Amino acid sequence: MPEGTLCNKKPVNTREELDALLADKSGKLYYEEMKRLDVDKAALRATLEKTCKSRMRTWLEICAHCGMCAESCFFYLANNKDPKQVPSYKIQSTLGEIVRRNGDVDTEFMIQVMDTAWGKCTCCNRCGLYCPFGIDMGVMFGYLRGLCFSQGFVPWEMKIGSGMHRIFRAQMDVTPEDWVDTCQWMQEENEEEWPGLEIPVDKENADILYTVNAREPKHYPEDIAEAAILFHIAGENWTVPSVGWEETSLAMFAGDWEGCRMQVQEVYGAMERLKPKRMVVTECGHAYRATVIEGPYWAGIRTGKTPIPSFHYVEWVAEALRTGKLKIDPAKKIKEPVTYQDSCNYIRNAGLKECAREIMSYIAEDFREMSPCKEHNFCCGGGGGMNGVGRYREQRNIGLKVKRDQILATGAKLVIAPCHNCWDAIRDMEEVYHIGIRWSFLKPLLLKMVIVPDHLKPKE
Amino acid sequence: MYELVTGPLAWLSFGVFFIGCLVRIVLYIRGLDWKLDRVTYTVNVSYGIRGALRSIGFWLFPFGTHGWRQNPFLTILVFTFHIGLLFTPIFLIGHNVLLYERWGISLPTIPETLADILTLMVMVSALFLLLRRLALPEVRIITDGMDYLVLAIAVMPFFTGYMAHIQASSYSFWLTVHILSGEVMLVAIPFTKLSHFVNFFLSRAQLGMDFGIKRGGMKNKGMVW
Numbered sequence: 283m284p285e286g287t288l289c290n291k292k293p294v295n296t297r298e299e300l301d302a303l304l305a306d307k308s309g310k311l312y313y314e315e316m317k318r319l320d321v322d323k324a325a326l327r328a329t330l331e332k333t334c335k336s337r338m339r340t341w342l343e344i345c346a347h348c349g350m351c352a353e354s355c356f357f358y359l360a361n362n363k364d365p366k367q368v369p370s371y372k373i374q375s376t377l378g379e380i381v382r383r384n385g386d387v388d389t390e391f392m393i394q395v396m397d398t399a400w401g402k403c404t405c406c407n408r409c410g411l412y413c414p415f416g417i418d419m420g421v422m423f424g425y426l427r428g429l430c431f432s433q434g435f436v437p438w439e440m441k442i443g444s445g446m447h448r449i450f451r452a453q454m455d456v457t458p459e460d461w462v463d464t465c466q467w468m469q470e471e472n473e474e475e476w477p478g479l480e481i482p483v484d485k486e487n488a489d490i491l492y493t494v495n496a497r498e499p500k501h502y503p504e505d506i507a508e509a510a511i512l513f514h515i516a517g518e519n520w521t522v523p524s525v526g527w528e529e530t531s532l533a534m535f536a537g538d539w540e541g542c543r544m545q546v547q548e549v550y551g552a553m554e555r556l557k558p559k560r561m562v563v564t565e566c567g568h569a570y571r572a573t574v575i576e577g578p579y580w581a582g583i584r585t586g587k588t589p590i591p592s593f594h595y596v597e598w599v600a601e602a603l604r605t606g607k608l609k610i611d612p613a614k615k616i617k618e619p620v621t622y623q624d625s626c627n628y629i630r631n632a633g634l635k636e637c638a639r640e641i642m643s644y645i646a647e648d649f650r651e652m653s654p655c656k657e658h659n660f661c662c663g664g665g666g667g668m669n670g671v672g673r674y675r676e677q678r679n680i681g682l683k684v685k686r687d688q689i690l691a692t693g694a695k696l697v698i699a700p701c702h703n704c705w706d707a708i709r710d711m712e713e714v715y716h717i718g719i720r721w722s723f724l725k726p727l728l729l730k731m732v733i734v735p736d737h738l739k740p741k742e
Numbered sequence: 743m744y745e746l747v748t749g750p751l752a753w754l755s756f757g758v759f760f761i762g763c764l765v766r767i768v769l770y771i772r773g774l775d776w777k778l779d780r781v782t783y784t785v786n787v788s789y790g791i792r793g794a795l796r797s798i799g800f801w802l803f804p805f806g807t808h809g810w811r812q813n814p815f816l817t818i819l820v821f822t823f824h825i826g827l828l829f830t831p832i833f834l835i836g837h838n839v840l841l842y843e844r845w846g847i848s849l850p851t852i853p854e855t856l857a858d859i860l861t862l863m864v865m866v867s868a869l870f871l872l873l874r875r876l877a878l879p880e881v882r883i884i885t886d887g888m889d890y891l892v893l894a895i896a897v898m899p900f901f902t903g904y905m906a907h908i909q910a911s912s913y914s915f916w917l918t919v920h921i922l923s924g925e926v927m928l929v930a931i932p933f934t935k936l937s938h939f940v941n942f943f944l945s946r947a948q949l950g951m952d953f954g955i956k957r958g959g960m961k962n963k964g965m966v967w
Contacts, residue, residue: 335773335775336773336774337773337945340944343935346935347881347889349884350816358880365883368880368884370884411809412808414820416945416946416949416950579776582777586955630958631957631958633953633958633959633965636962657965
């Protein structure tokens with residue numbers, strides 16, 4: 283059974299394997315090898331037998347082929363209503379076929395399945411809201427990604443991402459030392475302007491355990507500083523863990539369920555070790571979805587809850603504004619029209635729409651909702667790992683058109699996007715379509731308008 | 743022939759229908775897996791029940807959800823079709839007379855004119871559902887032979903019943919075909935897509951519990967369908 287040196291059924295577990303993959307620029311050799319990667323039909327059959335249960339099989343069976351899901355999908359809309367982008371078609375022609383043929387599929391078919399599972403669906407779950415039978419094709423595509431991963435048919439970047447989590451327990455090669463160093467660096471960088479500013483590492487029994495997205499220490503360390511300053515102003519008793527600080531899960535996007543489990547257990551371990559009252563996650567959608575919403579299931583926690591109560595950053599901000607821990611200077615509120623990007627992962631799939639509106643009521647004078655919005659909002663176009671996969675860059679850029687038009691229709695030039703993936707997609711949208719918009723996380727905006735108590739200001 | 747179709751065959755088809763539906767319900771529920779589905783069905787049950795009821799309830803009302811409102815033409819077709827499909831056979835005077843003769847019980851009945859209208863509405867809406875399937879590219883691409891077959895199975899009892907009722911030519915012929923087609927439908931329900939007779943409720947309840955327990959239901963007032 284031929285397996286490639288790079289493209290194979292084995293997940294990446296060592297630095298050497300990871301480096302070999304990274305050295306293969308854009309996955310050129312990787313995708314060449316994929317064309318010769320055999321399907322282990324017996325294993326696929328066994329996995330279906332074990333994991334494809336009544337919910338999934340009923341969904342596949344009862345689909346009335348009514349087409350109501352078509353218009354719910356931004357890819358369908360962005361691709362001039364191409365029937366091949368109808369969610370029901372996409373899932374029936376991939377997972378549906380695999381189940382009907384009971385795993386008897388070939389390499390060519392599996393490559394086409396991969397191109398559909400990652401290139402035509404971001405697992406935003408919007409179609410699930412529009413199916414009269416409650417068939418959630420986003421959930422099915424998530425499951426299908428797992429099948430693909432187990433057979434080695436996974437986009438190059440996703441294989442790397444899953445490997446990163448397995449090796450570093452982070453989506454990027456950030457070690458605990460790198461992370462702690464970055465925290466110290468950010469503290470030193472800002473303590474002159476903010477006397478008493480601290481980024482406490484591994485403090486036990488804090489009120490808040492703050493966890494982040496690895497991109498922050500790697501590329502945007504100022505985000506950590508901003509979080510620290512806001513906690514400082516709000517007077518929070520908080521800490522970050524030296525180990526278990528990373529919330530994201532490219533393993534989830536890759537369908538590497540074992541990698542997912544390893545990643546979230548690292549964070550749950552920090553909760554148990556440091557015994558904080560609660561956890562707050564940075565402004566990232568999928569990180570929250572992975573660690574707070576889905577994670578407990580990967581870790582086998584029967585209550586379906588994280589070991590301590592966990593909150594998204596928007597929940598903390600809404601609470602801080604409500605309780606007056608953070609006070610906004612009325613003169614500094616956002617005057618221009620501003621809109622808010624509802625992230626699928628913490629709005630539709632975690633119910634936090636009201637927090638977002640509450641925050642906007644404090645900080646914006648002319649808040650304009652997108653249409654549709656809240657749980658019915660469209661994916662930014664870059665979710666589910668889409669932003670990061672070169673093979674589907676063109677499809678991604680086409681998909682951005684729906685969000686672009688939604689933003690333009692609001693008339694706002696500023697988009698608040700408290701989610702790394704949405705933030706990236708909207709940034710790229712400006713690069714591709716030049717529509718003259720700006721985009722921001724909440725933290726930098728809050729810092730510009732929050733009232734700083736006198737005792738926290740530097741002495742003259 | 744009449745004796746056969748209203749006797750043993752009727753018993754058989756009703757038996758298959760009831761037992762089949764029951765088996766489907768049991769198999770569906772037994773196949774739910776909290777870890778694989780990632781929904782703690784047996785923890786936070788009250789949130790699950792609320793989510794399930796909301797998920798079923800809103801979808802049972804015409805224009806009750808974003809999905810229905812976005813597709814007004816289809817919504818009217820679907821509800822017209824299903825209301826006729828469910829109400830006519832249960833409250834038809836002819837069926838209840840038969841029921842009374844056999845078992846000495848009967849349900850309230852609807853006037854014959856109303857039954858005629860409902861029957862015609864079933865047939866007309868089925869025709870439009872068929873045309874929609876043929877005309878719209880996004881529906882055509884997912885359509886297969888089974889979709890036409892189940893539509894035919896569902897409409898046949900109404901067409902033949904109507905023919906018998908207006909006594910087009912041979913009453914006893916149409917009556918026998920009518921009863922047979924009704925029995926075919928009953929038997930088809932557990933074995934085809936028509937199983938959404940029960941699976942609509944199960945599947946909607948499941949997704950409702952998913953959103954109600956895990957995906958936000960414990961942090962807001964419930965999914966706005």
